[in-house]
Amino acid sequence: MNIILFGPPGAGKGTQAKKLVDFYGIPQISTGDILRANVREGTELGLAAKAYMDKGELVPDEVLIGIIKNRLNEADCEKGFILDGYPRTVPQADALAVILEEIEKPIDIVLNFEVPDEELVERISGRLMCKCGASYHKTFNPPKEEGICDACGAEVYQRADDTSDAVLNRLDVYKKQTQPLIEYYEAKGILVTLDGTKDIDVVFEDVKGILAKFA
Structure with a gap:
């Protein structure tokens, strides 16, 4: 099955994507990851992309x-x-x-995870990170000792783009960018919107129910 995932920052899209990968055995394809891989491997398209990236420009759609x-x-x-x-x-x-028509791999379903802005702000603005890779949340998953990573003892920190104001700006950009796409795939009859406020495992059960006819 061929899937597109939509969801604002903090909606749990990445968590659901990992569960999909594990359960169905199909790869999650992130444009950022494959761009970096092509640049690293020096492919023809990677070199073309690098020329733009080195100048701080967006990689053109055709590349x-x-x-x-x-x-x-x-x-x-x-x-x-x-x-x-x-x-x-x-x-x-x-x-x-x-290109999907050319390679005979049309999109089967577009999953759109929705969460109210106020909950997204709470989720994201409470996130805490550690240099060792551990992550916490001020409310939902705080470290045992305030400000100190349970795993390595280093000081935890908040990313600059995880402050409330930064999150609201990211959500505004996402809505402006994504709303036309939601309408685009709705018109094609392949978009399904899910309630992302539910427990992670409950959301995944909803996802599996939707995907059952494609599996």
């Missing part, structure tokens, strides 16, 4: 879609894939539809 097409043709995508972070615009969605 990005070529990299995505190559990735979707790899063997691990034979049974399906999860697109995360792409498309971000309607022109990108149109370009994606063209």
Whole structure:
């Protein structure tokens, strides 16, 4: 099955994507990851992308879609894939539809995780990180000793883009960017919106119920 995931920052999209990967055995494809991999490996498209990235410019859609097409043709995508972070615009969605038709891998379903803004702000603005990779939450999962990582004893910190004001700005950008895409896939009859406020495992049961006809 071929899936696109939508969801604002903090909606749990990444958590659900990991569960999908583990349960269905299909890869999660992040445009950022495959861009970096192509640059690192020095592929023709990677070098083209690097030329723009080195100048601080956005990688053009025609380069990005070529990299995505190559990735979707790899063997691990034979049974399906999860697109995360792409498309971000309607022109990108149109370009994606063209290449998916060429490789005969149309999108089956678009899952859209919805959570009210006030809950997203609470979720994200309470996050705490540690340099060792451990993560906490001021309310839901605080470290045993305030300000100190349970795992390594280092001081935990809050990311600069996890403050309330920064989160609200990120949500505003997401809505402006994504709303046209939600309407785009609604018109195609393949978008399903889920309640992301539920417990993680309950949300995943909802997801599995929706995907049952494709599995």
